[in-house]
Amino acid sequence: MSIKKRFIIASILAFVLPLVLIFLVSVGVGAAAVINAPQELTDKIFFRMSEIDRDIAEESVRPGGTFFKYIMIWLVAVFAILVGTLFGTVFFLSRRIVPPLSELKKAAEKITEGNLDFEVLHSNVAEVNELCVAFDDMRKRLKASVNERLVSERERNQMMANISHDLRTPITSIKGYVEGLRDGVAATEEMRDKYLNTIYIKASAMEKMVEQMSDLSELELGKMRFDFKVEDGGGFVEDILDEFRSDLDDETTLDYSPPIGRIKLVMDREKLRRVFANILGNAVKYREKGRPLKIGVTAEIKDRGLYVIVRDNGKGIPQEDINRVFDTFYRSDPARSEVKGHGLGLAISKQIVERHHGKIWLKSEENIGTEVYIYLPEYKEEHKV
Ligand code: ATP
Ligand code: MG
Numbered sequence: 394m395s396i397k398k399r400f401i402i403a404s405i406l407a408f409v410l411p412l413v414l415i416f417l418v419s420v421g422v423g424a425a426a427v428i429n430a431p432q433e434l435t436d437k438i439f440f441r442m443s444e445i446d447r448d449i450a451e452e453s454v455r456p457g458g459t460f461f462k463y464i465m466i467w468l469v470a471v472f473a474i475l476v477g478t479l480f481g482t483v484f485f486l487s488r489r490i491v492p493p494l495s496e497l498k499k500a501a502e503k504i505t506e507g508n509l510d511f512e513v514l515h516s517n518v519a520e521v522n523e524l525c526v527a528f529d530d531m532r533k534r535l536k537a538s539v540n541e542r543l544v545s546e547r548e549r550n551q552m553m554a555n556i557s558h559d560l561r562t563p564i565t566s567i568k569g570y571v572e573g574l575r576d577g578v579a580a581t582e583e584m585r586d587k588y589l590n591t592i593y594i595k596a597s598a599m600e601k602m603v604e605q606m607s608d609l610s611e612l613e614l615g616k617m618r619f620d621f622k623v624e625d626g627g628g629f630v631e632d633i634l635d636e637f638r639s640d641l642d643d644e645t646t647l648d649y650s651p652p653i654g655r656i657k658l659v660m661d662r663e664k665l666r667r668v669f670a671n672i673l674g675n676a677v678k679y680r681e682k683g684r685p686l687k688i689g690v691t692a693e694i695k696d697r698g699l700y701v702i703v704r705d706n707g708k709g710i711p712q713e714d715i716n717r718v719f720d721t722f723y724r725s726d727p728a729r730s731e732v733k734g735h736g737l738g739l740a741i742s743k744q745i746v747e748r749h750h751g752k753i754w755l756k757s758e759e760n761i762g763t764e765v766y767i768y769l770p771e772y773k774e775e776h777k778v
Contacts, residue, residue: 394489394517394518394519395518395519395520396490396518396519396520396521399485399486399489399518400486402485403482403485403486406478406481406482406485407478407479407482410478410481411474411475411478414474414478415470415471415474418467418470418471418474419467422463422466422467422470423463425463426459426460426463430453430459430460431459434449434453434459489516489517489518489521490516490518490521492516493514493515493516493518493521493522493524493525494521496513496514496525497513497524497525497528500513500528500532501528504532504535509532509535509536509539510536511532512529513525513528513529513532551722552721552722555722555735555736556602556606559602559735560599560602563595563596563598563599564599566591566595567592567595567596570588570589570591570592570595571592573588574588574589598733602735602737605735605737605738605741606737608741609721609737609740609741609744612741612744612745612748613744617664617748619661619664619748620661620662620663621659621660621661622659622660622661622662623657623658623659623772624657624658624659624660624662625655625656625657625658626652626655626656626657626658626692626694626699626769627651627652627655627656627692627699628655629658629660629662629665630649630651630669630690630692630701631649631651633665633666633669633670633673634647634649634673634690636666637669637670637673641677644685644686645677645680645685645686645687645688646685646686646687646688647688647689647690648687648688648689648690649689649690649691649692650689650690650691650692651692652692652693652694652699653694654694656694656698656699656771657771657772658698658699658749658769658770658771658772659749659772660749660769661745661748661749664745664748665745665746665749665769667741667742667745668741668742668745668746668753668767669701669703671738671739671741671742672703672738672742672765672767673688673703674738675738675739675763675765676688676703676705676707676763678732678733678734679705679707679708679732679763680705680706680707680708681706681707681708681760684706686705686706686707687704687705687706688703688704688705689702689703689704689705690702690703690704691704694771696768697770697771698751698768698769698770698771699768699769699771700766700767700768701766701767701769702764702765702766702767703764703765703767704762704763704764705762705763706761706762707762707763708759708760709757709758709759709760709761709762709763710725710755710757710759710763711725711726711759712759714726715755715756715757718736718739718755719739719740719742719743719753720736720740721736721737721740722735722736722737722740723736723740724736739753746767746769749769749770750769750770751767751768751769751770752766752767752768753765753766753767753768754766
């Protein structure tokens, strides 16, 4: 029942009920007085109106008079009726409103104390119930946002732990090799070259990671500068693959199926080159041991854009990890793979492709292979570069 209805009923009760009760009490007390009073007195007062004996009538209502106690009874009854209906009305109005409101007060206190694991009671007064529902909704949202904050804090801590670990490991080994050189452990020219080479490789890996980190934060903060130019899509993919081919071993084949026709794309060549370098690099890194690696690249003009699909026959990605490989620092089952990586390549690639208004996603099956899809929209004359 709504508060409005409740007020209407309460107002009716507050007026009508006392009137009816007072009427009934008056009739009852009056009748009792008449019945119990001496016949002669009632005759004089009630039945011979024209000859009312004023003195007798006045006398009968004074203290000690015949009707005095009935008047007192009537007054007490009227008083009781007025007080009773007043309290009754207040009780009727507040019974369904006050308890949920005090519940809400308690709930607000709990939230202030940081407790969000409770449920706010509902009320059958419509407006109060709406308030309870809105309050509970607010509690749920607050809880979700607190949980989100906790998750992102946890992820941040995990990220810090990853960064420290990924940097500490090469630093420790660089220190070890430098000490080896300083203390003369690397006695021969050959050993010294080997040590220096290892130091160079470790330092380069650290440099790559720091660069990736700074790329990622620049991308996330929207501070990375893009040098967009209009280029031929198919030609660009061909150039990248030519560059990449020279690094492949004899166990790897790379096939390219170019698009039919030409398509103009707006792109930052260098940034997109990094995207493809990571995807092709992943195909090589996550190849299945003992199986010749086959990489197939298809470029197709469709849906007013260019699709580039990079397929490999490598280890593949477990289904439960597929949606997470684009997350920062996510590496699918790192223990399973002894391959080096920081889990940043795809996260950076995604941001770069999205800055080109494109999309990137992948399909994969464990032990069969992976297909990475990139869609880049076509350049239109009205687009500003
Ligand atoms: P880096 O930051 O050096 O690129 P990474 O290669 O581990 O490190 P991503 O390129 O972001 O990071 O890839 C994330 C994860 O996705 C990889 O660790 C790997 O588990 C999985 N993955 C990506 N591409 C492939 C692929 N072609 N085959 C199998 N697994 C892949
Ligand atoms: Mg990678």
